[in-house]
Amino acid sequence: MKYTLSTNNINETIYVGKILGSLLSSKILIGLDGDMGCGKTHLTKGIALGLNIEDNIKSPTFNLINEYTNGKINLYHFDVYRLNSLDELFLIGFDDYIKNDGIKIIEWSSLIKNILPKNTNYINICKSNTNENCRTIKFNFSKDYEEILIKAINIFNKEL
Numbered sequence: 001m002k003y004t005l006s007t008n009n010i011n012e013t014i015y016v017g018k019i020l021g022s023l024l025s026s027k028i029l030i031g032l033d034g035d036m037g038c039g040k041t042h043l044t045k046g047i048a049l050g051l052n053i054e055d056n057i058k059s060p061t062f063n064l065i066n067e068y069t070n071g072k073i074n075l076y077h078f079d080v081y082r083l084n085s086l087d088e089l090f091l092i093g094f095d096d097y098i099k100n101d102g103i104k105i106i107e108w109s110s111l112i113k114n115i116l117p118k119n120t121n122y123i124n125i126c127k128s129n130t131n132e133n134c135r136t137i138k139f140n141f142s143k144d145y146e147e148i149l150i151k152a153i154n155i156f157n158k159e160l
């Protein structure tokens with residue numbers, strides 16, 4: 001299922017993430033893409049808030065993955081921007097992370113698209129040409145998460 005929405009500031013982007021995070025159950029793989037500085041990490045911060053994770057979410061750029069295990073569900077936050085080879089991913093047990101429970105979010109997932117499962121759920125963030133605080137957020141979710149996405153969108157649209 002595809003859906004596109006817009007946010008007018010950083011708080012709205014965090015809020016979308018928070019709603020989505022609060023609705024998630026134990027297993028989802030999200031590929032998160034968009035230009036540098038478009039808001040991928042802030043959206044992830046929102047998802048973490050929705051999972052009751054209080055930590056300060058930062059891009060795991062130098063260590064590939066940050067794990068947050070003190071929320072409702074474990075969150076595994078990957079950033080593959082600086083990945084040199086797929087071997088680095090296999091060495092940290094990427095396959096097991098993908099298979100196991102927990103929320104998996106991969107920033108710059110397009111760089112490893114060919115090793116991601118078919119049912120990966122994608123979010124793409126796009127900056128606006130005219131307003132530096134506006135973003136277009138495109139969701140492309142698998143059937144399994146369609147219902148959750150619809151719920152999240154309804155809440156977001158109602159509350160704003």
Ligand SMILES: Nc1ncnc2c1ncn2[C@@H]1O[C@H](COP(=O)(O)OP(=O)(O)OP(=O)(O)O)[C@@H](O)[C@H]1O
Pocket residue numbers: 007008009010011013014034035036037038039040041042043059107132133134135
């Ligand atoms: N509507 C918005 N949504 C999200 N971020 C916004 C918005 N408007 C402005 N911003 C700014 O855009 C920046 C987004 O930074 P963030 O680190 O989340 O991007 P990123 O996509 O993770 O970047 P990178 O590719 O370097 O990892 C922040 O400085 C934030 O304040």
Ligand SMILES: [Mg+2]
Pocket residue numbers: 040041059079107
């Ligand atoms: Mg980031």
